[in-house]
Amino acid sequence: MPAAPWRLIIEMRIVHYLNQFFAGIGGEDRAETPPDARAGAVGPGLALQQLLAGEAEIAGTVWCGDGLVADGPDDVLNAIINAVESFAPDVVVAGPAFGAGRYGLACARVCAAVTRRLGIPALAAMAPDNAAVELHRHEVLIVPTAATAIGMKDALAAMARLAPRLGRGEALGPAAVEGYLPRGRRMNARAAAPASERALQLLLARLDGRPFASEVELPRYERIPPPPPVTDPARMRLALVTECGLVPRGNPDRLEWVRASKWLTYPIDGKQTLAPGDYEVAHGGYDAAFAAEDPDRLVPLDAVRELVRRGEIGDVLDAYYVTCGNHGILGQMATHAREIAADLRRQHVDSVLLVAT
Amino acid sequence: MAKELERAGFPTATVTSLAAVAVKVGANRIVRGNRFSHPFGRPELPPAEERAWRVELVRTALRALRTPVEGPTVFEPPAP
Numbered sequence: 014m015p016a017a018p019w020r021l022i023i024e025m026r027i028v029h030y031l032n033q034f035f036a037g038i039g040g041e042d043r044a045e046t047p048p049d050a051r052a053g054a055v056g057p058g059l060a061l062q063q064l065l066a067g068e069a070e071i072a073g074t075v076w077c078g079d080g081l082v083a084d085g086p087d088d089v090l091n092a093i094i095n096a097v098e099s100f101a102p103d104v105v106v107a108g109p110a111f112g113a114g115r116y117g118l119a120c121a122r123v124c125a126a127v128t129r130r131l132g133i134p135a136l137a138a139m140a141p142d143n144a145a146v147e148l149h150r151h152e153v154l155i156v157p158t159a160a161t162a163i164g165m166k167d168a169l170a171a172m173a174r175l176a177p178r179l180g181r182g183e184a185l186g187p188a189a190v191e192g193y194l195p196r197g198r199r200m201n202a203r204a205a206a207p208a209s210e211r212a213l214q215l216l217l218a219r220l221d222g223r224p225f226a227s228e229v230e231l232p233r234y235e236r237i238p239p240p241p242p243v244t245d246p247a248r249m250r251l252a253l254v255t256e257c258g259l260v261p262r263g264n265p266d267r268l269e270w271v272r273a274s275k276w277l278t279y280p281i282d283g284k285q286t287l288a289p290g291d292y293e294v295a296h297g298g299y300d301a302a303f304a305a306e307d308p309d310r311l312v313p314l315d316a317v318r319e320l321v322r323r324g325e326i327g328d329v330l331d332a333y334y335v336t337c338g339n340h341g342i343l344g345q346m347a348t349h350a351r352e353i354a355a356d357l358r359r360q361h362v363d364s365v366l367l368v369a370t
Numbered sequence: 371m372a373k374e375l376e377r378a379g380f381p382t383a384t385v386t387s388l389a390a391v392a393v394k395v396g397a398n399r400i401v402r403g404n405r406f407s408h409p410f411g412r413p414e415l416p417p418a419e420e421r422a423w424r425v426e427l428v429r430t431a432l433r434a435l436r437t438p439v440e441g442p443t444v445f446e447p448p449a450p
Contacts, residue, residue, distance in 0.1 A: 115441055194443065239381070240381050241438065242436045243435045244436070245436075246436055292431050304406040310408035310410050315424070319425055320425065320429070325432065347371070351378065354378030358378070364381045364435050365382040368386075369371075369372075369384050369385065
């Protein structure tokens, strides 16, 4: 007997990841819900399934409590990935997580792991200012949503639009055209006109006051709300931190002079000044001759000690922190700083003097 | 680095010759140092005067640390 024609169409299979709330298990009190799964669509997946009608089928839904995925052990993530794999999906979607921090993090981590370990395309949905975006947008495809579940309908529509294309293995166009958050990737494409002509068009648009979009977006830097000031420097513990590459002579820990992979700390207790000859500079970005003459020109230990003696600074930590910022990769430098911050907290430091070269 | 240290809650005075860059990337408490190869140095001065100037530059950093700021702010050291 010939197969019914619709049997010949092998439907695309989607797995949907949710947190405990959207899976209908419970709220914050159930944030430790272990990973679990069910065949078919659940919660917001039901509306998503309708939007996908004819194109793809939600083969299974996997969920886990936000508290476990966000900072839980790796075996939680492993269990989730195994559950996802058991449904043999063509594409995985996660969320929408809207502005929820841990849910966003969970969606991003699941998508990253699915792509990396299973080689299956994945798509997350969350608000652009969800903290997970900054952490994961380079490796995870994310569609922007509103900050709250009020934006559910639009979020699901965006997921339904892109997920089948990912499942078919289609390459997506630029973020601005396709409507996902920029991943910071540059892709080659053939333009209709040479660069000189396009540049002139942009310039004319600008002069005419017409809208235009630059082809290369300048990096935008996140603003950090400044912490409150020190109330009394005479009672604070100050730490000296620098990316200038100043290390003891011989560079005993082999700090790299470019794209440093580490940060180091060296004792200054008992020292009134950084003596010439005791230090050298591991930094490929500037002439170290002036610093070699007097390392205090980089890390001003002599002046700091004088102000401690005069009672203007309470105390200085007995070691300084150093890495090398030459050609520093932004993410790597940020990681160095976060690790240094954790160390400073353990040592009850109040404030930092950061020397940047 | 300044931003991550401040994000972690430590008021941070960033001493740099490239104050404009520091403003651009969003460091909050910026102190204008001398040159990028020696932000705390003035090799053209006699040693005692250089040292006195360095103490003033550290004092400027202390002023940055005890000043409430809303966003990137440059603190200028006194002229030598």
